[in-house]
Amino acid sequence: xxxxxxxxxxxxxxxxxxxxxxxxxxxxxxxxxxxxxxxxxxxxxxxxxxxxxxxxxxxxxxxxxxxxxxxxxxxxxxxxxxxxxxxxxxxxxxxxxxxxxxxxxxxxxxxxxxxxxxxxxxxxxxxxxxxxxxxxxxxxxxxxxxxxxxxxxxxxxxxxxxxxxxxxxxxxxxxxxxxxxxxxxxxxxxxxxxxxxxxxxxxxxxxxxxxxxxxxxxxxxxxxxxxxx
Amino acid sequence: xxxxxxxxxxxxxxxxxxxxxxxxxxxxxxxxxxxxxxxxxxxxxxxxxxxxxxxxxxxxxxxxxxxxxxxxxxxxxxxxxxxxxxxxxxxxxxxxxxxxxxxxxxxxxxxxxxxxxxxxxxxxxxxxxxxxxxxxxxxxxxxxxxxxxxxxxxxxxxxxxxxxxxxxxxxxxxxxxxxxxxxxxxxxxxxxxxxxxxxxxxxxxxxxxxxxxxxxxxxxxxxxxxxxxxxxxxxxxxxxxxxxxxxxxxxxxxxxxxxxxxxxxxxxxxxxxxxxxxxxxxxxxxxxxxxxxxxxxxxxxxxxxxxxxxxxxxxxxxxxxxxxxxxxxxxxxxxxxxxxxxxxxxxxxxxxxxxxxxxxxxxxxxxxxxxxxxxxxxxxxxxxxxxx
Numbered sequence: 001x002x003x004x005x006x007x008x009x010x011x012x013x014x015x016x017x018x019x020x021x022x023x024x025x026x027x028x029x030x031x032x033x034x035x036x037x038x039x040x041x042x043x044x045x046x047x048x049x050x051x052x053x054x055x056x057x058x059x060x061x062x063x064x065x066x067x068x069x070x071x072x073x074x075x076x077x078x079x080x081x082x083x084x085x086x087x088x089x090x091x092x093x094x095x096x097x098x099x100x101x102x103x104x105x106x107x108x109x110x111x112x113x114x115x116x117x118x119x120x121x122x123x124x125x126x127x128x129x130x131x132x133x134x135x136x137x138x139x140x141x142x143x144x145x146x147x148x149x150x151x152x153x154x155x156x157x158x159x160x161x162x163x164x165x166x167x168x169x170x171x172x173x174x175x176x177x178x179x180x181x182x183x184x185x186x187x188x189x190x191x192x193x194x195x196x197x198x199x200x201x202x203x204x205x206x207x208x209x210x211x212x213x214x215x216x217x218x219x220x221x222x223x224x225x226x227x228x229x
Numbered sequence: 230x231x232x233x234x235x236x237x238x239x240x241x242x243x244x245x246x247x248x249x250x251x252x253x254x255x256x257x258x259x260x261x262x263x264x265x266x267x268x269x270x271x272x273x274x275x276x277x278x279x280x281x282x283x284x285x286x287x288x289x290x291x292x293x294x295x296x297x298x299x300x301x302x303x304x305x306x307x308x309x310x311x312x313x314x315x316x317x318x319x320x321x322x323x324x325x326x327x328x329x330x331x332x333x334x335x336x337x338x339x340x341x342x343x344x345x346x347x348x349x350x351x352x353x354x355x356x357x358x359x360x361x362x363x364x365x366x367x368x369x370x371x372x373x374x375x376x377x378x379x380x381x382x383x384x385x386x387x388x389x390x391x392x393x394x395x396x397x398x399x400x401x402x403x404x405x406x407x408x409x410x411x412x413x414x415x416x417x418x419x420x421x422x423x424x425x426x427x428x429x430x431x432x433x434x435x436x437x438x439x440x441x442x443x444x445x446x447x448x449x450x451x452x453x454x455x456x457x458x459x460x461x462x463x464x465x466x467x468x469x470x471x472x473x474x475x476x477x478x479x480x481x482x483x484x485x486x487x488x489x490x491x492x493x494x495x496x497x498x499x500x501x502x503x504x505x506x507x508x509x510x511x512x513x514x515x516x517x518x519x520x521x522x523x524x525x526x527x528x529x530x531x532x533x534x535x536x537x538x539x540x541x542x543x544x545x546x547x548x549x550x551x552x553x554x555x556x557x558x559x560x561x562x563x564x565x566x567x568x569x570x571x572x573x574x575x576x577x578x579x580x581x582x583x584x585x586x587x588x589x590x591x592x593x594x595x596x597x598x599x600x601x602x603x604x605x606x607x608x609x610x611x612x613x614x615x616x617x
Contacts, residue, residue, distance in 0.1 A: 058529060058609045079533050086531020093613070097526045101238040111530045113231055122231075158530075 004067075005166060005198045006032035006055055011064030013050050013221075024050045025221045028064070034165075037192040037199045039212035047221040048202045049170055055200060056168040057085045069165045086114045090159025094171035096151040098143040104130060104154045105139040111162040129157035133187055149180030156187060160197075167191065169201040173208050185211040236543050243516070247548070250512045254552030255559065257505045258589070262560025262582050263567055264494045269581030281450040283343075283476035284457050286443040288469060292479075293318075295439035296469050303463050304443055309456040311448045314339035317429065317441035320388040321399075321422075323375060330371065331420040332385055334429035343446045347410060354379075354405025362428050365401035369408050370419040379403050385422070391434045399432070444476070502592065510596040513545055517600035524604050525612025538605035545597025546590065553589030557582045 013025040024047045032038055040048045053059040054066055057073050060081075066073040069088045076084060090111075098107045108126040117125065130136040133153040143151050152172060159167055169188065173181035189211050191197045201212060209215045217224040241247055286304065288294035295317070304313050314336055321332040337359055341348070350358075350366065358364045367377060377383055384400045391397055401424050409418045430437055447456050457473035464471045517524070524537055532540075561582060 053610055056529075058613075079535075082528065082531050082533040085529065091529050093526075097522060097613070099235075099238070099523055099526070101242045102235070106234060106238070110235070110527070113235070114531050119231065 003033050004031050005034045005036075005069055006030065006200070007065075007067040008054070009065040009067075011054065011061045011066060013047075013054065013059070014062040023062075023221060025054075025061075028221070028223060030216070030223060032198065032200065034198055035192070035196050037189065037211070037213045038201070039209035039215045040200060040202045040218060041204070041206070041209050041215055042218035042224075044204075046218040048218055051218070052168055052170055052200060052202050055166075056089050056091060057081050086111060086162065088165045090156075090162070090164040090167045092152070092155050092159050092167065092169040092172045094174040096143065096148075096155040096175075098151060098154060098158070100143050103140050103142055104135065104146065104157075107143070107154055108157045108161050110158060115162065125161055126157070129161040130154070132160065133157045147180070148176050149183055152176060152180070152184050153187065156184070156191075160191065165198060167197050167199045169199065171202055171204065173203065173205060181205070181208065232540060232543065236540060236547055239520070239540075240544055240547055242520070246512060246516075250509060250548065251552045251555075253508055254505060254549060254592075255556040257501050258553045258556025258585055259560045259563070260501055260556075261498055261585055261588065262557045263563060264498055265584065266560070266564060266581040267567070268491050268494045281453070281475070282447050284445040284447060284453060284460070284473050285476050285479035286445065286457075286460055286471045286473040287441075287479065289461075289472040290470070292442065294469075295436060295441060296443065296471065298438050298440050300443065300464065300469075300471070301440075304445060304460055307456060307459050307463070309447050309449060309452050310445050310460070312339065312343040312446040314343045314444050315426065315440040315442070316340075316444060317426070317436075317439075319385075319390060319429070321385040322388070323383065323385055328375070329420060330385055330422050331418075332365075332387075332422045332424065334426040335423050336426045340423070343444055348407045349410055350405065350407040354407070357404035358423075361402055361404045362425060363400065363402050364404035364425065366405050366407050366423040367403055368418055368421045369406045371422060372403075372406055374419075377403055379405060383422075390429070390436075392432050393434050395434070442479075445473075502588070505592065506595060509545075509549070509592070510599065513541075513548075513596050513600045514603075516544075517541060517604055521607065521612050522615055524607055525609050528607065528609045529613065534605045537607070538601045541601035541604045542594070542597045545601070546593040549589045549593035549596070550586070553585055553592075557585045 008028055008030040011025055011028045012023060014021055014023045016022075024045075028047075028051065030051075040051065042048050050059070054061055054073070055068055057068065057076070061074050064074065071084055071088070073081065073084070098104075099110070102110075105123065105126050108129050109122045112122040112125060115122075127136055127139060130139050133156050135150055135153045135157070138146060138150055138154070143154070146154065152175075156167075156172075159169075167188070172188070173184055176184060185208055188199055188201065192199050192213075199212070201208070203209050213228065215227040217227070286296070286300075288296055298315065301313055301315060304310060316333050316335060319332040319334060321330045322328050323330050341355075354366065358366050365383065367383075371377070372379075375383075381403050382400055383403055384398050387397050387399060390399075392399065401422070407423070426440075445456075445460070447453050453475060457475075460473045461471050524541075527537060527540070528534070
């Protein structure tokens with residue numbers, strides 16, 4: 001069990017919108033091993049992003065157990081969950097979600113504001129992360145001065161800078177052209193292979209999913225199949 | 230401090246809006262600084278040591294009511310009174326009512342004895358004044374203001390005193406000029422024109438034998454209160470009871486005839502800040518509404534709810550403090566202009582500006598708290614989806 005980084009048992013998630021209650025995940029159980037690169041696939045509304053949010057500690061389940069990086073997330077309160085996220089998960093979003101008024105370097109430094117690192121150390125670490133993703137030369141540029149691929153690399157650097165156990169990526173190539181998408185996917189693959197980062201990636205794109213070591217297919221809130229590539 | 234670059238950058242996310250909001254707060258605090266200082270000056274008349282040896286005796290019930298000239302002799306007998314003089318309010322302007330002239334009918338000998346070493350008058354000018362019944366000594370600033378020349382005649386219109394022929398216009402011969410030694414009193418004396426009480430008393434059609442108020446110099450300023458009481462006790466239960474007070478209190482009481490200055494100032498400031506609350510509050514709400522996904526990202530990265538609350542509140546605090554400091558600094562620089570413009574009798578103090586910082590903090594909390602609470606309660610999943 002020590003090799004398992006994500007373990008879900010009988011997880012259900014129900015949303016209440018007005019008078020309507022919708023169950024988007026039903027009795028879902030799943031294990032992901034440490035160092036795995038998993039692609040979550042499925043049609044829109046299948047519950048991929050909800051599952052990703054639960055694994056990343058952004059949301060809590062209606063029922064069931066979620067154990068990630070040795071922590072029962074379903075039992076954590078908001079404050080503890082925030083601290084846990086800061087220490088264990090890096091997030092990459094489809095639209096990069098960078099702070100438009102901050103330079104690439106300052107964006108990458110953001111997670112480090114929650115640590116006790118000095119200003120100098122924060123800067124050094126941010127530049128190291130930007131170097132790792134191959135975009136150190138754009139450190140002083142603001143997001144609107146970067147291409148989509150460059151912005152996503154900055155977002156990946158931000159996700160990596162605090163050295164999290166797990167990278168959670170929600171459609172990381174959904175806004176990129178093929179070449180940039182492949183570059184980003186190769187980078188994720190490299191981070192998984194060379195740095196041992198566990199990665200869970202939601203994608204619609206079968207080509208993107210091929211970069212992962214395992215593909216999980218979902219539909220209507222349930223896991224359909226698991227394919228090792 | 231480590232969050233400062235983030236807060237600073239966020240503040241300038243929409244430069245134009247931030248600048249306009251800053252400007253509106255700056256103007257509000259400029260007004261606050263000026264009015265609060267004036268209010269402070271009214272509330273603290275004792276500030277400063279000049280004139281501590283001067284007392285003013287007026288009618289007990291109103292400074293607009295006169296007192297018999299005969300009181301002079303009795304006041305002189307009060308132990309501790311070193312000098313006494315008498316004056317009346319002439320209420321004059323030159324040509325137009327906006328050209329106020331602080332014209333005072335004085336008894337030359339006693340007035341200059343009481344105010345010895347306060348005025349700079351050449352011997353020639355003083356001699357000319359003493360020997361010219363219709364003569365006037367005019368402050369050099371007033372001479373310059375109206376372009377008057379020594380040797381010229383100047384007609385002044387009194388708003389109170391008619392001459393025997395019913396005319397309100399009085400003509401004086403400018404025989405000399407004066408200035409004041411104490412530079413801080415320059416403004417207070419800049420509109421002063423001195424002329425002979427004797428001429429005034431003989432020329433007026435009513436009120437003869439009465440004076441507006443008495444001015445006393447005491448030999449020991451520490452005994453001022455006791456001496457004042459002694460003077461007032463002389464005329465207790467008479468038909469013209471008196472009220473003796475320090476000269477500064479008298480000056481302020483004179484200005485306060487305009488109305489409750491404190492209330493007027495607070496009412497103006499209240500209206501200004503009430504409007505500012507809506508303006509700044511709306512700006513802050515709008516700013517946070519636009520940044521919902523960004524705030525959700527911060528939470529995703531591990532910023533806790535209280536930390537996000539703190540960031541938004543800090544932004545509000547920074548905005549208000551920056552503008553308040555700029556506005557108060559500006560108000561401090563314009564204080565001399567305000568003083569020149571008509572508050573010469575007041576000592577304006579920078580100490581009155583200190584509450585402005587407190588007001589800025591309060592303002593930032595009031596306008597910052599609703600959006601900060603909203604940001605704190607923001608659900609990450611909804612926020613990332615751009616839902617408000």
